[in-house]
Amino acid sequence: MMPTRGSAPEGSKSISSSVRRRMSGWVYKAECVTHKMSTASTTRASEYDKIVILKNPNSVRTNLWYLKPGFTAKPTFVSVTVPGVFESSNVEHEAYPHEITDVRGHEKLFSLDKSGFEFLQDAVPDEMIQHIRNSRDEEIENKYYPRVEELLKTHTGADRVFIFDHTVRKRIPEHAGDGRGLVGTMQPALRVHVDQAPSAGTGRVKRHLPDEAEKLLRGRVQIINVWRPLVGPIEDHPLAVADYRSVKPEDLVVTDLVYPGHTGETYSVLYNPEHRWYYKSRQQNDEVIMIKCFDSKTDRARVTPHTAIRDPTSPKNPRLRESIEIRALVFHTQERD
Template sequence: MPSVQPVASVIPQPPLAAWVEASVPYLADLSVKPVTYNPPIGTGVARRVGNYRDFKVRIHNVRPIAGDLSLDRQAFVLARHETAVRDFYDRDEVRRVYEPEIEALVKRQTGASKVVVFDHTIRAADRGVERGHRAPVRSVHNDYTENSGPQRVRDLLPADEAEARLQKRFAEYNVWRNISHDPVEMSPLGFVDSESIAPRDLAVCDLVYEDRVGEIYIGVYNADHRWCYFPRMTREEAVLIKCYDSLKDGRARFSLHSAFDDPTSPANPKPRESIETRTLAFFD
């Protein structure tokens, strides 16, 4: 399968810092029920209700220990993953080329027997809404809850198959990647090590769309959270994020993540362009 090679940069890059300090938007408390109103793509930005506040956190560069990370402990991993996609803005090419690539990647990383790729969201930091996409999400969140994880299976599979699949282990993984030929300089994605998340840190938030209401978790601030990121992600890398796991045996079941402003970014950073692909993984 052909691969897309990155454009070589002629500008020397400074060494990566071991950690950076940045602000991320958490819920300060649960005095106000969190609700997010999502308009149709390309028509506006999300409106959030809740007692949100920016909290300063230390976000560690975990590239040096990327090989030690685990989906079942930290709930996120970095994978080398070249793609044959030439234009991620071409929906037909993404469906034909990228979906089989992601299905194979998730199977390889998780051991799942079946993977269903069901959603792609392109986020652009430069006029994302005007261009018919979404902007990077700046809130500490997780895409599924105890209730919405199983509901997504029922939404996507035939009723009989869904009920059979729900009797065994299944998980939801997001696959996030940079789709620009330049490394990420603006609004990188930060992740909370799942081993530092307590159950009380996950607040159910209604996610209101034009045609349906879903649920996500919003992070409630906890000073014990261990934040991590992979600086300067390239087009040949992908992060798998576990957002739900039905198995309750002590492994990571949920995660938290958010975009943030990296203080080590260049003075005029190139706008981030990324795609996140949502998948359901089923295990025998």
């Protein structure tokens, strides 16, 4: 059942020496490295601190896979699996049963700035969905990217949006459940994580827009993931999101994510029974989730732990999940802390 590979630090032994050199320093003795962000305003309690309590909610109970405590090395994932080359991680997870509340009918109680996520209606043509399902990157970038840019601008009030990547996920039961797959395939990630750590947030601006980075970083910068089903209604491995206001700073652990050409930082998450988790039952193709991955503004929700879940109410032979997520830098150049 454990959707991980390897252990720390012995897990590095199955990686070739040349690859290990490129990943130099990924296994080292370290104390638990957690984020330094406050999960509430440092000056006063506000509307952004109030956790939503639903009356008589519909919910499911299922296992969530959190980072296993007791590690002695900085947690590290490699981004793809290449047999004999990239196939190890020093990360171990363990399962904790948790209640996941269905937001259907209560979507407007949640927002990017309060909970860290938001559910929106946004229909797209079926032809576009099929292009995405066929992983036609040129069609995705030329036709879907502009649509998502406009959605982000309209909904957040941003004056600029820069999309830096996308991931199409298709569940293949025989592949690992940690989000990785063979080259060219990505699975739903059955582990609680956050897409970006703060260093990666500012680093993305410098990496993708180097000539403008200094100016852009003077204003408010966000990274937002726009997640959409491609075979709705979702019957298999829906996406669950945690309310930022229920997450403590010490729950988040900085984790390396190693790509062939560079290393970024994300967050792994330690279990806390106070976490409040939500999903949208039978989510359709025109129902998107905006997930905040980073925000330079410090008195709002700043990150959103999330994970795919095994839904105990799924039919016996569900249609296997397919989805797309767009990650974008979102700039509010006139907004200052």
